[in-house]
Amino acid sequence: MRDGVNFARIGIPAVALVTDEFWPQGDFVAQSLGMPDVPRVQLPHPIAGTGTKNMKAIAADCAPAIIKALEADHD
């Protein structure tokens, strides 16, 4: 989330990827850094260690949402 905020601050379109378990923490960090609406996409939890097949499936599922968020960021 901090990376997303930092990129946004220097004008680079960014989308933070946050798992559902960490979604409240993401909200907290975004608010504490003064950018509560920084774009983010929710992913299932956990991802780390779940294997290549699962990670590819999650990537395929979330890619449209990431593109949509990036397009919205450019508006």
Add this chain to the structure above:
Amino acid sequence: MTDLFSAVDEAAALEDLHNRNMTDGLPVIIPTPARVSKMVLASGQDADMVLGAMGPANGMATLEKVAVAAVMAGCLPDYMPLVLGAVKAVIDPRFDLTEMQATTHCTAPLIIVNGPARHTCGPVSSSYGALGPGHRANASIGRALRLAMINIGGGRPGTSDMALLGHPGKFSYCLAENEEVSPFPPMHVDLGFDSQDSVVTVIGAEAPHSVLFSGDGDDPNQYELLLEILAIGLANAGTNNAILTGGMATIVLNPEHASVLHKAGLSRQDIASEIYQRCEMDGAEANRLCAGFARKTLKPRQAFTGPDQLLILMSGGSGLYSMVMPSWSAGANKNSAVSVKVEADFYCEVPSFVGA
């Protein structure tokens, strides 16, 4: 000025603070304006003096807000120089407080006190059960730092403090070095401070891991076994230090173990060097056990980047057990310890604090 809440009585105030998630889960002393004012007065400094921002909430730690935490924790005014030293240490950018508060790892700030303030601002125990329970200064100074991290820094479990399980040292984690019994120079002297300085050193640390060693006075090489077992405890294959490599970590020697190493002619620096060399892991083994995080090398690798990454002190009662505290070892500054000289000259005694 700090926000003021009101309640019909102290019992209601306590429930209100619990409901606002402003406690550590235990009862606190209600920080009434009178109590906080006396704590500020004891510091001899202005209430609005800014110490710095505490992450992840980026709350501004003023002297008054730290005094609120100290009152809530049950500190005596005498403890304030050490509480302020600990807060200053974690605010130092080298400490990576924001990242440390937010990580899923079980890390807590371990406060180590050296110098005359162990007595004048305490007593801070360095003997039996120094890490608790039963020692008021140890218990409340560490707790004051934690309450500041909660209420100023915003570290709350499950939303901003994502430690999967935490550890009991997150309530309080504070001890002194037993400089009077240790055969080595005080730790702060080896860190470059004057022996008459009072110093608070804070390091992110896992819970203490016991290291059992029963010496054999007939074996002139027994010290080598002790060094080996300390290294195994400190950087076994399950630790972040062994797998991620790097980060500072802590070794708390008991009097017997310190004596064994001292009689072998080892200085603190020698001990650090010997343990550093023994904290070695085969690269292939690290990759077999934790391929996702181990560095991609098959060569032997050290758990630490150098002997200076090991904090070594002597504390605790007499017996068979020393303690080691592996660390999170992450963050931009790789789990750096930060030492702060305690500025005791400002402080004044405040009579009749109890019952205020």
